[in-house]
Amino acid sequence: MTGFAMRRLLCVVLFASACGPIAGLAGKEKVAYLSETASVFDRAPASAYRLQNPYDGQPNAVLAGRKLFLRHCAQCHGEKAEGGRNGPPLRSGRVREATDGVLFWFLKNGNLRAGMPSWSGLPPAQRWQIVSFLKRLR
Amino acid sequence: MAGSPCELRKITCGLWSKRCLPKLMLALLVCGGSVAIARAQESHYFITYDHHMEEPGNLEVEFEPTTARPSGGNRFYSGLTEFEYGTTGWWTTEVYLEGQSTLHDSTDFSGYRVENRFHILAGDHRINPVLYVEYERLSGDKALKEVVGFDGQEDGLEPNAVARHEIEREVETRLILSSDFKGWNVSENLIGEKNLAHQPWEFGYAIGISRPLGLAASPFHCNFCPENFRAGLELYGGLGTPDRFTLHNTSHHIAPVIAWSLPAGPTFSISPSFGLTDPAYGFILRMGVSYEFPGFGRAVRGLFTGMAE
Numbered sequence: 001m002t003g004f005a006m007r008r009l010l011c012v013v014l015f016a017s018a019c020g021p022i023a024g025l026a027g028k029e030k031v032a033y034l035s036e037t038a039s040v041f042d043r044a045p046a047s048a049y050r051l052q053n054p055y056d057g058q059p060n061a062v063l064a065g066r067k068l069f070l071r072h073c074a075q076c077h078g079e080k081a082e083g084g085r086n087g088p089p090l091r092s093g094r095v096r097e098a099t100d101g102v103l104f105w106f107l108k109n110g111n112l113r114a115g116m117p118s119w120s121g122l123p124p125a126q127r128w129q130i131v132s133f134l135k136r137l138r
Numbered sequence: 139m140a141g142s143p144c145e146l147r148k149i150t151c152g153l154w155s156k157r158c159l160p161k162l163m164l165a166l167l168v169c170g171g172s173v174a175i176a177r178a179q180e181s182h183y184f185i186t187y188d189h190h191m192e193e194p195g196n197l198e199v200e201f202e203p204t205t206a207r208p209s210g211g212n213r214f215y216s217g218l219t220e221f222e223y224g225t226t227g228w229w230t231t232e233v234y235l236e237g238q239s240t241l242h243d244s245t246d247f248s249g250y251r252v253e254n255r256f257h258i259l260a261g262d263h264r265i266n267p268v269l270y271v272e273y274e275r276l277s278g279d280k281a282l283k284e285v286v287g288f289d290g291q292e293d294g295l296e297p298n299a300v301a302r303h304e305i306e307r308e309v310e311t312r313l314i315l316s317s318d319f320k321g322w323n324v325s326e327n328l329i330g331e332k333n334l335a336h337q338p339w340e341f342g343y344a345i346g347i348s349r350p351l352g353l354a355a356s357p358f359h360c361n362f363c364p365e366n367f368r369a370g371l372e373l374y375g376g377l378g379t380p381d382r383f384t385l386h387n388t389s390h391h392i393a394p395v396i397a398w399s400l401p402a403g404p405t406f407s408i409s410p411s412f413g414l415t416d417p418a419y420g421f422i423l424r425m426g427v428s429y430e431f432p433g434f435g436r437a438v439r440g441l442f443t444g445m446a447e
Contacts, residue, residue: 067359121180123354
């Protein structure tokens with residue numbers, strides 16, 4: 001690649017990085033997120049339905065899950081999971097009806113296009129603890 | 139003169155005249171004062187990148203001091219400030235500002251880097267590829283953020299008076315391959331760096347492995363719970379140029395890393411790095427303190443559009 005072409009490519013990259021945040025792409029994504037989350041559970045593979053929560057019925061897991069929820073999820077979904085500007089409410093019937101395995105799968109994979117990060121960086125045990133908390137929401 | 143105090147003053151004055159900086163500072167204060175409970179899930183490597191992107195709309199500010207002494211030269215201290223912003227769920231953008239101080243020499247502003255990372259595939263996979271593109275404009279850089287080509291401790295012997303005249307405009311690209319498995323993170327970076335002044339490509343690599351000390355979270359709020367600590371190991375070095383793609387005469391380092399994330403506060407990390415080959419620095423000490431401002435993008439948009447957020 002010539003020096004000129006390289007510089008032109010650079011200009012495009014720098015311009016894009018400056019404009020992206022200002023254009024508020026993160027803001028646009030939330031709209032997609034709100035409309036898509038309802039159907040995203042349907043994309044869960046059959047194997048997700050077979051997963052069993054190893055912390056099922058353990059009160060300490062719910063407490064730990066609440067702690068993790070406040071740390072990682074509350075900024076978008078609200079401290080009481082009532083929903084926020086960037087994330088839908090998690091007290092919905094959709095979440096209640098989803099199996100533990102499907103919620104675990106969704107936490108692991110996220111929905112990047114719609115702004116939901118993948119939480120695969122959290123150890124599986126912590127994701128199960130968050131699921132335990134979510135399933136106790138009423 | 140690049141990187142000189144005059145240039146730095148010109149840049150900062152430009153920002154002030156456009157009244158951007160006060161608004162950005164105000165946004166930082168607003169974010170910091172409201173919701174300060176948000177922790178990213180990065181693996182806290184110093185050199186290696188993993189596939190975890192910054193959460194959309196969040197800004198992470200990190201300060202990384204580094205110190206080393208090249209054999210036969212003077213000890214230096216470099217400071218790197220990193221602003222990492224989650225533009226979207228799949229796109230993270232970063233700006234770095236660097237400076238360094240060398241004992242018995244001088245203190246200089248080294249320059250800046252602008253970097254973008256793009257998460258290619260949706261969802262989590264066994265191996266998650268991420269593309270990384272960075273432009274850097276540096277002179278006398280001693281932050282040692284990557285090792286490529288035949289980089290080594292000899293580079294650190296150059297006096298600042300000479301180094302500040304050598305402005306390096308470079309493009310750095312990385313292919314990041316990263317996996318999470320049962321709490322472990324394993325990341326591999328293949329690095330290609332090109333000096334735009336008709337220099338050849340230089341190659342390097344970085345490999346990192348880490349995991350939290352506790353896999354399950356404690357039900358109680360605590361600062362010293364094992365899940366707040368993360369330990370890991372990094373291996374990184376140069377691979378020569380296209381003409382001489384080799385391990386011979388290149389620097390290689392091994393560096394244990396430990397990070398401690400306060401539940402509603404900053405993350406502290408430290409990494410002593412040991413040189414494995416003769417050209418490498420014998421010992422580098424890196425430290426880091428980072429803090430995340432959730433909802434920064436929303437706060438900035440609110441300030442500029444006058445919307446009540």
